[in-house]
Amino acid sequence: MNITVVGTGYVGLVAGAGLADFGLNVICVDKDVTKIELLKNGVIPFYEPGLKELVERNVRFGRLSFSTDIQKAIKNSLVIFLAVGTPSREDGNVDLSFVKEVSMTIAEIIDDYKVIVTKSTVPVGTNRWIKTIIDENKKSNDISVDIVSNPEFLREGAAVEDFMRPDRVVLGSDSQKALAIVKDIYRPLYLIETSFIVTDLETAELIKYASNAFLATKISFINEIANFCEKINGNVHHVARAMGLDGRIGPKFLHAGPGFGGSCFPKDIKALVSMGKEHESPFQIVESVIRINDGQRKRVVEKFDKLMDGIDGKGVAVLGLSFKPNTSDTREAPAIYVIEELLKKGYDISCYDPEGMPEFKRIFPEDRIKYFNDPYSALKDTSCAIILTEWNEFRNLDLNKVKAIMKRPIILDMRNIYNPQTLRAMGFVYDSIGRP
Ligand SMILES: NC(=O)c1ccc[n+]([C@@H]2O[C@H](COP(=O)([O-])OP(=O)(O)OC[C@H]3O[C@@H](n4cnc5c(N)ncnc54)[C@H](O)[C@@H]3O)[C@@H](O)[C@H]2O)c1
Numbered sequence: 001m002n003i004t005v006v007g008t009g010y011v012g013l014v015a016g017a018g019l020a021d022f023g024l025n026v027i028c029v030d031k032d033v034t035k036i037e038l039l040k041n042g043v044i045p046f047y048e049p050g051l052k053e054l055v056e057r058n059v060r061f062g063r064l065s066f067s068t069d070i071q072k073a074i075k076n077s078l079v080i081f082l083a084v085g086t087p088s089r090e091d092g093n094v095d096l097s098f099v100k101e102v103s104m105t106i107a108e109i110i111d112d113y114k115v116i117v118t119k120s121t122v123p124v125g126t127n128r129w130i131k132t133i134i135d136e137n138k139k140s141n142d143i144s145v146d147i148v149s150n151p152e153f154l155r156e157g158a159a160v161e162d163f164m165r166p167d168r169v170v171l172g173s174d175s176q177k178a179l180a181i182v183k184d185i186y187r188p189l190y191l192i193e194t195s196f197i198v199t200d201l202e203t204a205e206l207i208k209y210a211s212n213a214f215l216a217t218k219i220s221f222i223n224e225i226a227n228f229c230e231k232i233n234g235n236v237h238h239v240a241r242a243m244g245l246d247g248r249i250g251p252k253f254l255h256a257g258p259g260f261g262g263s264c265f266p267k268d269i270k271a272l273v274s275m276g277k278e279h280e281s282p283f284q285i286v287e288s289v290i291r292i293n294d295g296q297r298k299r300v301v302e303k304f305d306k307l308m309d310g311i312d313g314k315g316v317a318v319l320g321l322s323f324k325p326n327t328s329d330t331r332e333a334p335a336i337y338v339i340e341e342l343l344k345k346g347y348d349i350s351c352y353d354p355e356g357m358p359e360f361k362r363i364f365p366e367d368r369i370k371y372f373n374d375p376y377s378a379l380k381d382t383s384c385a386i387i388l389t390e391w392n393e394f395r396n397l398d399l400n401k402v403k404a405i406m407k408r409p410i411i412l413d414m415r416n417i418y419n420p421q422t423l424r425a426m427g428f429v430y431d432s433i434g435r436p
Helices: 010-021 033-040 051-060 070-075 097-109 126-137 159-164 176-185 187-191 201-232 236-244 265-278 284-308 334-344 357-363 375-379 399-405 420-425
Strands: 002-006 025-029 064-067 079-082 114-118 145-149 168-172 195-199 315-319 348-352 384-387 410-413 429-431
Touching: 002 010, 002 070, 010 025, 010 051, 010 064, 010 079, 010 159, 025 070, 033 064, 051 064, 051 159, 064 070, 070 097, 079 097, 079 176, 097 114, 097 126, 114 126, 114 176, 126 145, 126 201, 145 176, 145 201, 168 176, 168 201, 176 187, 195 201, 201 236, 201 265, 201 284, 265 284, 284 334, 284 384, 284 410, 284 429, 315 334, 315 375, 334 348, 348 357, 348 375, 375 399, 420 429
Parallel strands: 002 025, 002 079, 025 064, 079 114, 114 145, 168 195, 315 348, 315 384, 384 410, 410 429
Antiparallel strands: 145 168
């Protein structure tokens, strides 16, 4: 069976390489010529642990290839996975123009039965809309397509593992035939007893939004608890640990910090709120989560201002630009807001991130902030260090060296990776989040 995956971003490339690893013939297509050229030359366009090896192995075995010829790939495949971007529009609604573009291409090119599998995160109703677009624009009524909604839950930074060993696979469709074909594709996951949720199209679409909104809510919840801890001299780390030991709550996504970012949570919760408004069934909790998360970013700057009150020194080091560790993805990263605000206040920014700098340079070119190849060079002669991403390499900095090279030993640790007592005993002025 030939499979086409349209869109070779985080989801499409991981899914394409993962499906090839299941033993299927996969062609990954993208309209971005540069990306496809890089992939043909064995270069992965972004950082994702384990992906390079997975891609290399499957290209070597001849099961995985890359192309910009979308029409040809679609024509030769029974199953077409959609993994194109679905960014937010200004009004919070989802921009479905890429999905529409691919749907039109499919309609124009197909001359026999196809199964369209939507991996992109799309608002409720989109899969039916895709089918309508194809049905209304196809060349002949003798050709049919079926649609399966198959939302993706992978986490950047652990995407390969998540795709190969998912917590669950969600499939929504009206067509038993299409479901049987897609279940056959995922047969290797049945062998490892993955849970399959088979449902209708709308429910499958909603599962993705409900899951992301719930995770975002956990983060905002613990951030509010952290802010309250600061008022009462409490310790959010202890609160989160004790809460997490309750099996009904669970320990994950209870880490206080500068607020969530990334390409999914911010856009998906805005989209869910829009859907609720459209159907006159408001998502009040999720609306609050958006407000709390915006406030949390502002809080980083408020904390910074408090630490720097009366201190004369313009150099600030920002450690961590990606929205979380183990990814080069800086979309909606807290660092974007924080750096913009500090630049407005006239500070000079030096920064370092193990993987996120190339992408960040597109947002903040080198004439606006300075980039360094290691944390110590970024910290040198600065008056404050702000830790915004908990990369492992920031957990074990040589603190004596840090203290010696900084102009003033002030640290704002927005990921709570250091022990406040230890740092203060070493002579640092140290603040973190929700801990005395
Ligand atoms: N990144 C994640 O962690 C994640 C996790 C789960 C779900 N999702 C969802 O998956 C989808 C893709 O996300 P991503 O992060 O991989 O996006 P991305 O922006 O990294 O990649 C999307 C790719 O689609 C390509 N594309 C756009 N229009 C095209 C067209 N007409 N023909 C061919 N290629 C086209 C782009 O060039 C790009 O390479 C989104 O809906 C997202 O919400 C993302």
